[in-house]
Amino acid sequence: MATLDLDRRNLGGIAPLDEDEVLAPGHTPSTITDKITAIVNDRTPRWWYAAFGLSLMVLGMFLTAVIWLFWKGTGIWGINIPNGWGFAIINFVWWIGIGHAGTLISAILLLLRQNWRTSINRMAEAMTLGAVACAGMFPILHLGRPWLAYWLLPYPNTMGLWPQFRSPLIFDVFAVSTYATVSLLFWYTGLIPDLATMRDRAKTRVSRVVYGFLSLGWRGSIRHWNNYESAYLLLAGLATPLVLSVHTVVSFDFSIGIVPGWHSTIFPPYFVAGAIFDGFAMVLTLLLPLRAAFGLHDMVTDRHLQAMGKVMLATGLVVFYGYLIEIFFAWYSASNYEWFMMRNRIGGPYKWFWAALIVCNGLIPQLLWRKSIRSNVVALWLISMVINAGMWLERFVIIITSLHREFLPSEWGMYRGTIWDWMTFIGTLGVFMTLMMLFVRFLPMIAMSEMRTLTPGSGSHGAAEEPA
C-alpha cells in the first residue's frame, strides 16, 4: 500500500504551507476542482478495494448477528434483569454521539465563521450520516419484535393506539429521526453544486446521467446562489439547536429515570460535550488516513489538526469535569443509593472499566495541551482511538454500574456482552466503514464550491477573512 505513505504529498506545484493556513497558497478554483474530482474520476486505488472488502466482511458479520437475533430474539444477548439495557443502548449512545461532531463542524462552525471547517465539513457530515444510521439500528434491534418498530410512530391505526408523548423514549424517536433527516438534507444541499461539477466533469455517460440527475440541473445562476446561500445558512441555524437537543434528549432517557447515577441534571450538557469530544475523535480517526491516502495535505492542513485537537481538549475537560461533579453530587446528595452507586462504580466489580475510562478520557487527552502532539499525526490518531474507546467505556460505565446494583440487593446481577453483542457492535463498524468507503469513492469528499471561496481573488467572503 504505497499510496498510504505519509510522504507522498500530491502537491503538484502547490507551495509549502505556513502553519496557519487552511489552504495551500497557489490553489485556484480550477486546481481545487481538478484535485477533488480526480479522486472520484481516477482509477480506483488498490487500497480502496482492500479497505472496502474488509468493510464488507465486517458488514457480513453484522448481518449474521442480526439474522440470528431475528431468529432467536434478544435472549442471545447478554442483557438480563436487572441489566435490561446492555450493548444495544451503549452502542446507540456512542454512535449518535459520534454523529454530533459532523453537525457541529458543518453548522455551528459555519455560523461562527470558522473557515477551517470548509475542507472537512463534507466528510464530517458523511460521517454523521453513517453514525446515525448505525445508531438508529440499535433501539430497533433491542425492541425484541423489531418488525413492529413502526408502532413508535404516531399514525392512525385500527388499534386506536398512540405513542406516549411523555416518554423520553418517544422523544428519542422524534429527535433521532429529525436529526437523521436534517443531517441528510444539509449534506445533500451542500452537495448540489458539487454534483453539478461532477456532472460536468463526468467521464462516462452513466456517471453524467447519475450526477446530472442528483444535481437537479444546477447551473450556478447567481439568483440560485442567492436562495441557496440563504437556505444553507438557515439550515445551519436550524441544525445548531437541533444537534444540542439530540444528545440532550438521549440523556433524558437516563436522567428522567430514578435509577441512581442517572437521575441528574448534569446529564444534558455532559452528554453533549461527550458527544462532540468523541465525534471529533472519530473525525480524526477517519480524516488522518484519508488525508494521507489521497494526499490532501494542502487542503486539510496543520491548522485543521491544531483546531480539532483544541476542540477535543476543551470538550474533554468538560467531560472530565462532569465525571468529577458526578462524584461530588453523589456524596452531596446525602442519598444512600447515590453514594453507594458511586462507591460501587469506583471500587465495585466494574472498577477497572471506570479506571480505564478515567485514563482514556481524563488523563490521556491532556497530552493535547502540547502543540507538538497536536501536530503529530500518529500521536493525534492514537489519542483519537483512545478517546473513541474511552467514550464507549463511559456509556458502559453509566449504564451497567447503575443497573447492576439497583435498589434491592435481591435483584443485583452482573452483565457481560455475549459473542453476539460483540459481533453486532463490531459489525456496525463495518456498516459505517462501508458507507464511508462508498462516499469517498463516489462523491466529492471536500466541498469544492466552498473551497473555491477560500482562494485569493475569489471575491468572496471566505478569502477576505484572515485565519482567526
Add this chain to the structure above:
Amino acid sequence: MTTRRSDAIDYDDRIAPGDHGRIYGTMAEFATADELLAAAHAARAAGYRKVDAYTPYPMEAVVEALEIPRSKMPLVVLAGGIIGGLTGFFLAFTTQVFIYPWNVGGRPYNSWPAFIVPTFECTILFAALSAVVGMIALNGLPQPYHPVFNVPAFSQRASSDRFFLVIEAVDAKFDRGETHRFLSGLNPSEVSEVEL
C-alpha cells in the same frame, strides 16, 4: 418546467419574443471573478435588466451588482417552522388529551412541558424540509434542460472555474449585434450566442 414559481426567475427560460431570432441570449465568459463583477456592474449601468450571472461559487457582490431582490427563503422557513411547531404540539396535545388519554402517575393529560420536545423537533424538521424544498422550488429546479448548457465552454467549466454573464434576449434593450459588441468590450475571454 414552465410553471412560474418566483418572480426572481420569471423570465429565465422564456423564448425570445419577436424577431430577435431564436436565441436565449448572449453570453460572455470571464476568467476571473473581478472581471465578472465589473461586467455585471457595467451591464446594469448600460440599462440591461434581464441579466444573469453564473459562478462556480456564491458571490454576494454580484448579487448586489445585479440588484437581485432579497431571497424569500427566510419567510418560507419561518412559515415551515411555525406549521411544524403547531403540528408537533397539537399532535401530542390531541392524542394525549382527547384521543388516547392515559393516566401516568397522576399527571395531567395536558402535560405540556413534556410535549415541548416533540414540538421542538417538529419545528426543526418542518423548517429544514421547507428550507430545502423551498430553495429547490424557488430556483425552479429540478430542470432537466436549460439553454445555457448549449455553450460548450459553459457546460465544461461553469461549475469549476469560469464566470459567465448572460444578457437574455427577453431584455427590452437586447439587440443581437449591439449586445454582442457591448459584452465584447468588457474584457471577456469569449462572447457567444446561447441557442435555445
